[in-house]
Amino acid sequence: MLAGPDAYTGAMNLMGPGGRQRNLASVLGLLHRNGPLSRAALTDATGLNRSTIADLVGELSRSGIVEERAPDPARRVGRPSPIVAIDPRVVAVAVNPEVDAITLAVVRLDQSIVLRERHEVPRAPAPEETARLIADRVAHWRANTIPDAVIVGIGLAVPGLVRASDGLVRDAPHLHWRDTPLRELVEDAAGLPTRVGNDASLGAMAEHLFGAARDVGDVVYLNGGASGIGGGLIIGGIPVGGADGYAGEFGQNRPGIADEGDRRATGGVLEDEVSRARLLDAVGLDSADEPTLAAAVAAAVAGDDPDDPIRCEVERQRRILATALGNAVNVLNPSVVVLGGFLATLAEVDVDDLRDRVRGQAMSASTETLELRSACLAEDRLLIGAAELAFAGILADPALPTGAEDAERDLVSGAAPSSP
Amino acid sequence: MLAGPDAYTGAMNLMGPGGRQRNLASVLGLLHRNGPLSRAALTDATGLNRSTIADLVGELSRSGIVEERAPDPARRVGRPSPIVAIDPRVVAVAVNPEVDAITLAVVRLDQSIVLRERHEVPRAPAPEETARLIADRVAHWRANTIPDAVIVGIGLAVPGLVRASDGLVRDAPHLHWRDTPLRELVEDAAGLPTRVGNDASLGAMAEHLFGAARDVGDVVYLNGGASGIGGGLIIGGIPVGGADGYAGEFGQNRPGIADEGDRRATGGVLEDEVSRARLLDAVGLDSADEPTLAAAVAAAVAGDDPDDPIRCEVERQRRILATALGNAVNVLNPSVVVLGGFLATLAEVDVDDLRDRVRGQAMSASTETLELRSACLAEDRLLIGAAELAFAGILADPALPTGAEDAERDLVSGAAPSSP
DNA sequence: GCGGATTAGTTTGCGAAGACCACAAACTAC
DNA sequence: GTAGTTTGTGGTCTTCGCAAACTAATCCGC
Numbered sequence: 001m002l003a004g005p006d007a008y009t010g011a012m013n014l015m016g017p018g019g020r021q022r023n024l025a026s027v028l029g030l031l032h033r034n035g036p037l038s039r040a041a042l043t044d045a046t047g048l049n050r051s052t053i054a055d056l057v058g059e060l061s062r063s064g065i066v067e068e069r070a071p072d073p074a075r076r077v078g079r080p081s082p083i084v085a086i087d088p089r090v091v092a093v094a095v096n097p098e099v100d101a102i103t104l105a106v107v108r109l110d111q112s113i114v115l116r117e118r119h120e121v122p123r124a125p126a127p128e129e130t131a132r133l134i135a136d137r138v139a140h141w142r143a144n145t146i147p148d149a150v151i152v153g154i155g156l157a158v159p160g161l162v163r164a165s166d167g168l169v170r171d172a173p174h175l176h177w178r179d180t181p182l183r184e185l186v187e188d189a190a191g192l193p194t195r196v197g198n199d200a201s202l203g204a205m206a207e208h209l210f211g212a213a214r215d216v217g218d219v220v221y222l223n224g225g226a227s228g229i230g231g232g233l234i235i236g237g238i239p240v241g242g243a244d245g246y247a248g249e250f251g252q253n254r255p256g257i258a259d260e261g262d263r264r265a266t267g268g269v270l271e272d273e274v275s276r277a278r279l280l281d282a283v284g285l286d287s288a289d290e291p292t293l294a295a296a297v298a299a300a301v302a303g304d305d306p307d308d309p310i311r312c313e314v315e316r317q318r319r320i321l322a323t324a325l326g327n328a329v330n331v332l333n334p335s336v337v338v339l340g341g342f343l344a345t346l347a348e349v350d351v352d353d354l355r356d357r358v359r360g361q362a363m364s365a366s367t368e369t370l371e372l373r374s375a376c377l378a379e380d381r382l383l384i385g386a387a388e389l390a391f392a393g394i395l396a397d398p399a400l401p402t403g404a405e406d407a408e409r410d411l412v413s414g415a416a417p418s419s420p
Numbered sequence: 421m422l423a424g425p426d427a428y429t430g431a432m433n434l435m436g437p438g439g440r441q442r443n444l445a446s447v448l449g450l451l452h453r454n455g456p457l458s459r460a461a462l463t464d465a466t467g468l469n470r471s472t473i474a475d476l477v478g479e480l481s482r483s484g485i486v487e488e489r490a491p492d493p494a495r496r497v498g499r500p501s502p503i504v505a506i507d508p509r510v511v512a513v514a515v516n517p518e519v520d521a522i523t524l525a526v527v528r529l530d531q532s533i534v535l536r537e538r539h540e541v542p543r544a545p546a547p548e549e550t551a552r553l554i555a556d557r558v559a560h561w562r563a564n565t566i567p568d569a570v571i572v573g574i575g576l577a578v579p580g581l582v583r584a585s586d587g588l589v590r591d592a593p594h595l596h597w598r599d600t601p602l603r604e605l606v607e608d609a610a611g612l613p614t615r616v617g618n619d620a621s622l623g624a625m626a627e628h629l630f631g632a633a634r635d636v637g638d639v640v641y642l643n644g645g646a647s648g649i650g651g652g653l654i655i656g657g658i659p660v661g662g663a664d665g666y667a668g669e670f671g672q673n674r675p676g677i678a679d680e681g682d683r684r685a686t687g688g689v690l691e692d693e694v695s696r697a698r699l700l701d702a703v704g705l706d707s708a709d710e711p712t713l714a715a716a717v718a719a720a721v722a723g724d725d726p727d728d729p730i731r732c733e734v735e736r737q738r739r740i741l742a743t744a745l746g747n748a749v750n751v752l753n754p755s756v757v758v759l760g761g762f763l764a765t766l767a768e769v770d771v772d773d774l775r776d777r778v779r780g781q782a783m784s785a786s787t788e789t790l791e792l793r794s795a796c797l798a799e800d801r802l803l804i805g806a807a808e809l810a811f812a813g814i815l816a817d818p819a820l821p822t823g824a825e826d827a828e829r830d831l832v833s834g835a836a837p838s839s840p
Numbered sequence: 841g842c843g844g845a846t847t848a849g850t851t852t853g854c855g856a857a858g859a860c861c862a863c864a865a866a867c868t869a870c
Numbered sequence: 871g872t873a874g875t876t877t878g879t880g881g882t883c884t885t886c887g888c889a890a891a892c893t894a895a896t897c898c899g900c
Contacts, residue, residue, distance in 0.1 A: 019439055019857090020886065040848060049888050054849070077897040078847025161785045170785045218663040233751070235660055242655070242753025243638040246786045249750045254743050254781060256674030256688035268676035327673045327747060331653070333662025361674060365581045365590045366666045439886090440857065460877065469859050474878065491866095498876025499866040 023048060024398040027056050028086075031066060032109060032395060033209060036085035038071065057084050064150065064404035065090055065109070065394070086110040090404055091146070092390035093154045093192070094383040095134055096199065099124050099174045099227075104137055106146060107387035109394070111210055113380060115145060127169070127180045131189035138190050150404040153193040154186055155389035157202045157382040159227065164245025167196035174227050195389040201248050202385025203375070204232025205239045207338050210384060211377040218334040222250055222325075223375070224343035228271040233332065255324040262316050270324050274317045276342040282313035294345040301349050317346055318354060325354075325372075326361025333366045340375030347372055443468060444818040447476050448506075451486060452529060452815060453629060456505035458491065477504050484570065485510055485529070485818055506530040510822070511566070512810035513574045513612070514803040515554055516619065519544050519594045519647075524557055526566060527807035529814070531630055533800060535565060547589070547600045551609035558610050572822045573613040574606055575809035577622045577802040579647065584665025587616035594647050615809040621668050622805025623795070624652025625659045627758050630804060631797040638754040642670055642745075643795070644763035648691040653752065675744040682736050690744050694737045696762045702733035714765040721769050737766055738774060745774075745792075746781025753786045760795035767792055 023046070030045055031037060037045070043053045060066040067087045071080030090109040095102065102125055106114040119133060134154065142151070160172025167183025187194040204221035213219040219234040229251035233240040240247050251271035257263050265272035280288060283296040300310035325337060337358075339347045347354050351372055359367040377384060394402055443466070450465055451457060457465070463473045480486040487507045491500030510529040515522065522545055526534040539553060554574065562571070580592025587603025607614040624641035633639040639654040649671030653660040660667050671691035677683050685692035700708060703716040720730035745757060757778075759767045767774050771792055779787040797804060814822055 023887085038848095043848085050848070051850075051889085052887050055887080071895090075897095076847080077845070079849065079893095079895040081848060161783065163785075231751075235655055235662070236658065238656065238658075240655055240752070242786070243755035243789065244753055244785065246783065247751060247753040249753075249783055249786070252750045252783050253747045254676030254678075255747075256676055258674075258688060260680055268678060323674050327675075328751065330669045330672045331651075331667060331748065331751070332660070333664055333667040333669075335663035363581065363666065363669055363672050365583075365664065366662070366669070369663065443858085458877095463877090470877070471860085471879075472858050475858080495868095496876080497868040497874075499864095499878070501877060 021397050021399060023052070023056055024060065025396055027053070028060060028065065028398045029395055031084060031086050032111070032391070035110065036069070036083050038081035038083050039068075040081035042084060060398060063398065063402075065398055065402075087404070088112075089149050090152060090394075090402070091149045092152055092387040093134065093138055093190075094157070094386035094390070095130070095154065095186075096157045096382045096386060097125055097130050097175060098159065102130055102133060103383065104134065105383040105387075106141060106149070106151075107383060109152075109391055111384060111387075113383065114149075115141075116383065124175045127177055127182055127185055131182075131185040134186055135189040135191075138192065150402060151192060152394050152402045152404075153195065153390035154190060155202075155386035155391075156182065156186065156194070156196045157199040157386040158182065158196055159199045159225075159230070161246050161249075162196050162198050164197070164241045167194065169196065170246075193390070193393065195392065197386065197389050198230070198232070198245070198248065199382050199385075200230025201232035201239065201241065201245075202389065203230075203340065203377075203381045204234060204248065204338070204385075205388055206377055206381045206385035207340075207375055208234045208237075208239070209388065211381065212338045212373040212375050213336045216336045218332065219336050219338060220325075220328050220332055220334045221248075221338045221375070222340070222343055224274070224276060224339075224341035224346070226276050229274065229343070235332065250324065250328065253324060253327070255320060255327055257320060258323070259319070262319060264316075270320070273320050274324070274343075274346075278313060279317065279342060279346075282310045290342065290345060293342060294348070297345055297349060314346060314349060318349070318357070321346060322354060322357035323361050325358045329358060329362040329366050329370060335369055336371045336373055338373050338375050340381070344374040348374060441817050441819060443472070443476055444480065445816055447473070448480060448485065448818045449815055451504060451506050452531070452811070455530065456489070456503050458501035458503050459488075460501035462504060480504075480818060483818065483822075485814070485822075508532075509569050510572060510814075511569045512572055512807040513554065513558060513610075514577070514806035514810070515550070515574065515606075516577045516802045516806060517545055517550050517595060518579065522550060522553060523803065524554065525803040525807070526561060526569070526571075527803060529572075529811055531804060531807075533803065534569075535561075536803070544595045547597055547602055547605055551602075551605040554606055555609040555611075558612065570823050571612060572814050573615065573810035574610060575622075575806035575811075576602065576606065576614070576616045577619040577806040577809075578602065578616055579619045579645075579650070581666050581669075582616050582618050584617070584661045587614065589616065590666075613810070613813065615812065617806065617809050618650070618652070618665070618668065619802050619805075620650025621652035621659065621661065621665075622809065623650075623760065623797075623801045624654060624668065624758070624805075625808055626797055626801045626805035627760075627795050628654045628657075628659070629808065631801065632758045632793040632795050633756045636756045638752065639756050639758060640745075640748050640752055640754045641668075641758045641795070642748075642760070642763055644694070644696060644759075644761035644766070646696050649694065649763070655752065670744065670748065673744060673747070675740060675747055677740060678743070679739070682739060684736075690740070693740050694744070694763075694766075698733060699737065699762060699766075702730045710762065710765060713762060714768070717765055717769060734766060734769060738769070738777070741766060742774060742777035743781050745778045749778060749782040749786050749790060755789055756791045756793055758793050758795050760801070764794040768794060 026046055027042055039053055039057060043050050061068060064087055066084055069083040069085060071082050086109045088108055091106050094105045094107050101118050101120045103118045105116040108114055158169055158172055159174055161170040163170055169177045169180040169182045171178050183194050183196045200223050203223055207213050207221055208219050217237045222231045231250040232248040253270045254268045255270055257268060297314055300308050355372050446466055447462055459473055459477060463470050481488060485507055486504050489503040489505060491502050506529045508528055511526050511534060514525045514527050521541055522539045525536040528534055578589055578592055579594055581590040583590055589597045589600040589602045591598050603614050603616045620643050623643055627633050627641055628639050637657040642651045651670040652668040673690045674688045675690055717734055720728050775792050
């Protein structure tokens with residue numbers, strides 16, 4: 001594009017993300033987080049002018065990112081306002097590779113999950129294998145399952161340390177991945193913009209946006225899984241990665257252990273002391289899903305034998321967990337702590353008691369308004385979090401091309417989707 | 421203000437802080453953080469157009485917030501660019517009440533300290549006393565010392581828990597203040613916009629902006645004082661307060677203590693185990709300033725007696741400190757940890773060794789790029805932090821009236837400052 | 841069921857703000 | 871001095887959001 005001396009090149013405003021982009025993002029963000037809203041509601045929420053909202057919605061609609069529906073059967077006086085909703089065709093691919101399986105999903109920008117596939121693998125999958133599987137499945141879906149979808153990108157939730165800047169998996173011990181350029185691998189294989197994140201951090205983001213900590217600005221999230229304890233932080237409404245994206249590794253912390261008799265592991269590392277394996281051991285099971293474990297724990301605690309070994313182990317783990325949470329609360333002053341996995345099981349034995357214990361270990365002021373909650377998105381959590389990574393781009397700058405415009409244009413002109 | 425049917429009420433853009441305000445703030449922020457810059461440098465740094473920078477600087481200049489100087493004797497080819505600097509008349513009042521004294525200062529928006537006064541008090545000052553002193557001194561300065569200064573507000577650094585939302589001092593144990601509406605008290609007494617913050621958090625902000633962690637986005641700051649250990653966080657370049665503003669209280673944490681023999685206090689609270697008092701005790705002094713203490717510690721460590729009690733105590737505290745730092749690093753993945761007060765003394769015994777110890781206690785990836793640094797702003801730190809609090813308003817929205825315009829107008833018109 | 845009240849979409853014009861351009865100014869290097 | 875470079879300046883143009891006036895669609899009271 002040659003720009004003559006008098007041509008106004010426009011388009012690129014060097015001011016950076018400002019003005020228009022910002023407003024588009026705020027409208028789209030509202031729809032993304034809150035679900036469908038009337039134009040009137042958008043006007044209210046953004047504080048923008050009616051005409052401006054009309055214009056913004058028009059632009060998003062023309063880009064194929066949102067669609068307008070007839071107003072709800074109005075229950076109020078006045079002219080009914082059309083409902084603006086996210087176009088269901090805008091989706092992301094979410095992937096969660098684990099030791100025993102790779103889970104893939106297609107997640108809509110409106111946060112609903114279109115499809116989910118679990119591919120069992122005999123042993124920990126190699127990165128290349130994972131990339132290939134993703135590419136295959138994406139191609140297959142595009143051709144068959146969701147031909148009219150616009151896939152804006154791929155998000156991966158990896159159980160391990162991930163460098164945020166370039167999607168390099170530094171160390172995922174259970175997958176035996178070390179310094180794996182996963183983002184590059186997947187991007188090359190599937191030909192779609194790809195982002196990689198730590199599973200627990202993405203879980204935190206999902207719980208913050210759509211789960212137990214919805215609309216809460218300062219959240220500490222801790223998840224207890226079979227392989228350890230991971231976590232994530234939301235501070236001031238923003239997911240925290242730290243300098244390299246490794247933030248949130250509560251599992252490696254060494255909390256104080258008040259009673260030396262409570263110590264089981266030599267290092268005093270949280271995830272060695274508070275662990276699902278020890279809990280299973282006490283319960284006398286080799287493996288169990290979370291409800292089974294929870295039931296066994298609940299039964300032991302409900303019994304009246306104060307020396308019940310299950311009960312003792314639960315109490316021991318709760319004591320140490322309380323100290324770890326107290327430390328986190330002192331430093332971060334969150335308003336909600338969300339617990340997932342077996343940590344939720346541990347907490348639910350008696351949430352109020354655990355809260356009191358945390359209060360005993362942290363400053364009173366910080367714990368006054370503190371709430372402990374159990375995570376609530378279950379198996380969708382990581383997929384929603386991973387999708388969120390893929391959506392980050394379009395949410396930050398909805399004007400950026402994603403392919404949705406083309407689909408829209410094709411639709412409008414009645415032509416077949418452009419694929420040479 | 422009546423707005424006729426065709427009057428453009430303008431001024432308030434419901435878009436919130438956008439466009440103009442943003443650009444003014446970014447120019448002013450650059451000057452505030454970097455010191456004087458040429459207009460060309462501003463153009464570069466902001467990415468804005470030359471003409472836009474001219475306009476913005478013009479507006480700031482007309483408001484009396486910045487001034488333009490003749491270009492530096494140019495050393496480069498091309499037309500020299502005028503230097504834009506912050507007007508030295510724009511100041512804030514910074515206050516740091518302590519048990520034995522109240523320190524007040526007048527700090528320029530360019531971060532230089534115009535004057536500092538230390539008012540010794542026989543016993544912990546009452547809040548009302550503090551407010552009255554501030555009001556008196558401000559009145560005095562206005563009349564005598566700095567008649568042409570424009571005081572944009574008052575910032576207080578309080579050693580205790582401060583609720584960020586309303587400047588309520590929840591608990592400042594050494595001052596015996598509890599649930600004291602300090603912001604209100606000072607605002608009423610002095611008639612100036614007032615902000616209150618925790619001393620350590622403000623120290624963190626100062627070190628981040630102008631000190632040891634300058635230009636570093638993710639910082640953990642820990643300060644060891646006579647009364648305990650306080651701290652502050654900078655995450656993604658933003659000072660972190662948490663839900664209520666109490667974040668950063670590392671001193672109340674309970675880190676793991678690997679060797680039970682290292683335990684001195686029953687609770688295992690960091691600031692009971694790692695404390696200046698215990699260090700002084702080991703050194704055999706009743707009280708000492710930091711250099712004296714540091715010298716004694718250095719001497720003991722330099723000696724070749726491995727059983728030297730000072731050396732042992734230092735090593736013990738370093739072991740526990742390392743665990744506490746490891747915990748913080750795991751959770752926050754900062755790129756720099758800044759240590760102040762006696763914690764700097766402890767660290768400086770052997771910084772590399774302490775770093776290695778932290779590495780041993782935290783995940784390797786997070787500590788790869790980790791740096792431990794000593795704080796460097798000394799006694800100015802809290803005052804600069806407090807002033808920053810007072811400047812927050814003008815920095816966020818330079819267009820907001822501060823009184824600087826009036827001073828400028830008076831100056832230009834040659835009239836005496838308006839004071840009825 | 842009809843007119844007023846209410847709420848919200850639509851259209852039009854305006855003003856703010858920043859980008860680009862052409863030109864002038866000020867300096868260095870040769 | 872002249873050429874080349876960098877930067878300030880002023881004018882024009884585009885974008886974007888707002889206000890105002892109008893219109894549309896609903897509810898409500900009588």
